[in-house]
Amino acid sequence: MSDLLGLGASGVRAYQTALDIVGENIANANVPGYARRTAVVAENPSAGGGFPLTRQTAAGSGVNVSGIARAYDAFLTSDARTASGDYTRAQTRQYWLSEIESFLNTGSQGLSGRLTSFYNTAQDVASDPTSLSARDAFLSAAGEVAAQFRSLAQSFDATRTGIKQDVDQTVDRINDLTSALSTLNGTIRRTADGTSASASLEDERDRLLNELASLTKIDVTTRGDGTVDVRLDNSTGPMLLDQMGAKLLGATEANGKIRLTLDPFGNSGTIPVPGSGVLAGLSDAYTQNSNSAAAIDTLAQQFITSVNAAHGQGVDLNGIAGGDLFAASSLVATPSRTNTGQATLDMQVTDETLVFAGGYELWYDGGTSQWTLSRADGSASITGSGTLDLDGIHLELGGAPKGGDWFQIEGVSGAAGMRVLIEDGADVAAAAPWAANISAANQGTGTVSVRSNPAAATIPAPVPTSFTVRMGAGSTYEIIDTADTGVPPTVLASGAYVPGAWIPVNGFDVQLSGTIAEGDSFVVAPTAAGMADNANMLRMVDTRLGNPGFEGRFAREVTRVATNLNDTKALASATLAVRDKALETRDAASAVNLDEEAADLIRFQQAYQASAKIIAAAREIFQTIIDIR
């Protein structure tokens, strides 16, 4: 007779475990990364059967749970990981590129509009060269251009810092994850396969790997015992985690790009950022930010050079040669991060030529309540309170500093250091340096033009300040010193008169045209104060030309970022769809479906009840035998 009671008991035990597993599945249905578990129910192996001539008539040995299976598909899981890395890359890149786009493109308030207004106010000066209000409006527009360049440079720098902070946090998280995985590898190695404990450890392992894959591109090798080796990038990439433990990852900035270092304290070699995950998105955005910042910097430098070159060729309303309109570098005081006080600092440069190129340091001594300003190399310094003057720098200090407060003062150049050097509208060099006049006594109707030509130098020294071009006999011209009262005056240069031909003189070319009578003269002298001459302003307006001009080149930079962002948006929505699909497919294999669990619940409940009935039947049968007297 078989052990009916034993059979019933084995069924009750097995289906109780199976019901427990169903309960666990239902309880964890909403836990991300939980893989559905199933109790593997198997018939107990039959005992006996060793005697070939004896027929085994026992029914069997019942049932037991041979293990707990975890619904898991290695390929689908890895596919979902890759898909999620591609999506997080696009998503992260989209976030930061939108950031760059938003400060780069501010419409007519942005740099493009400012440049247009700079050139248009320059034309207003050209239409009324002696108007001080037009000149002031021009300087104010120039100030706006400089402010916009500076603001862009600051925004690029803030974005660079922001991205770098995210990179550092991401790298820290990657290090946490690999170190957690390394610990997990050890635990998995010690845990028996096919148990609830091993299933939950493997769930945790896959969760960590999923997060790691969303941060950077990894290649995972799963060993027979369930432990994993992780490489960066692909199957030939550098080992991030092996059975020995995890390697530390670090990130550095180099040449406008993010680079990774593996084992940053032992290895100086850098590796490129692998092509998926948050880290890749950050690296993409960092590169775009650096490229745009460099482009804007170059644009600023070229704009300054070209406008200054034009401005320097003219003379201002006071008849004085124009200097630079823009400076490409400024001194900037940067407070130390450790400062605790609220000092106010007003810095003025009284003499640019004296400023020490190596920079300065400024600190506050709480004991003596004195500020000290010193050159960075310590070669000169000054101590005092209130105002400090050193090397043409004038500092006015106030507010509530605290002991140990410290400022670094350095020159910044490019877009970040751009500023306008001229404050008075009268100092705008709108006029050409040379002006030509027809003598009132001329008998011909000839006209004269003059154009600046710094290369022209045909007059021997000593060079007069004012020249008279006189028509001599036989259609020749003679150049004489206007101040030469000798009869006849000394001829400095001469030649045949060709109507309309430019004659190089000294710093300028002169052109005579029309009917010129013998003895007619034209005086070419430096432009006097108060002249309504706009020739140099027109030269400055012409600096906008070029294909593309400064405005066009800025617009092109905006378009470059916009195109990148546009592509990224498309990529983000495509990779999101791919990721969702991959997750669905993975979950089809491994996630919990509540209806299915409900059905299992009923199935195992019925099996449990049936097994309990067997025990009851065995008891009744046994009772029947007891009852026989």
Place this chain on the structure above:
Amino acid sequence: MRVGTFQSFQSQVSRMGSLQSTLAQLEAQIASGKRILDPSDDPLGSSRVADLQRSIDNNQQFIRNMDAITTQLSFADSAVDAMSNQMVRAKELAVQAANGTLTDADRKVISTELGQIIDQMLSLSNSRDAAGNYLFSGASVGTAPFARDATGAIVWQGSGEAPKVPISTDVAVSTGANGLSMLSIETSGGRQTILASLSEFKALLDAPGADAATFTAGMEKALRDTTAGIDRLADQRATFGSRMAQVDTETDRLKALETTMTTAKSNLESLDVAAAIVQLKSAMTLLDASQQSFAQIKKLSLFSYL
């Protein structure tokens, strides 16, 4: 295929989320009336919009420049017109004075009127614009172009040429005239200004008892000079007129161009509001449907029947 309960919730939520962001984008577009909100919505279109906007701004600046030119030229033209009228009167006086039967007293009367004409001509030559700058002193707009020297002779003291203002990237138009060139005429005594010639005419009338031959020769010159002066001023007005016509034509052209560019810009960036509202409606319907179906489907669970 098995459907993971958790993921099916997640993907429904994510689909509704993307519908909601579509709605937000459409709402922002409808509110602003623009199809392109950020350059990344349409990089190429947005860059063309920026180019067009810049061209429109530049056109407006040229139109502004031309307004300034027109104002200056109108000032100059009205001054020259007044000078012409004075010269016509001066010529009449020359015709009267040439009559050999006039007495010294008669000449005196003519001379007095001629003196007034000369003063008027000097004053007109020294006309100023709205900003107080002299119109005919060339570049030295702060200096009166003509003044009487110690001997009472009218001398030129301006210099250079009036500024040329750009009306397009490569054409610039002069806003005035150099008084010396404007008033210089060819006379039998060489090139001289109209003012100098009139002063000579007056001096002849003022010289009592001049011999007949000198007087006749002088009067002939005065007649020729006043005629030449009238012609010269008419030429000058024609120059101003042609410049104004050039500016007018260019202004009209730029205004027409601006209309074209504004239309092109609007075509690029403006929203087809009707289409956008249809899209909005359809997205709203879709969102509503997915919310309702979500609510219905999620009610279905075998557990409800246990």
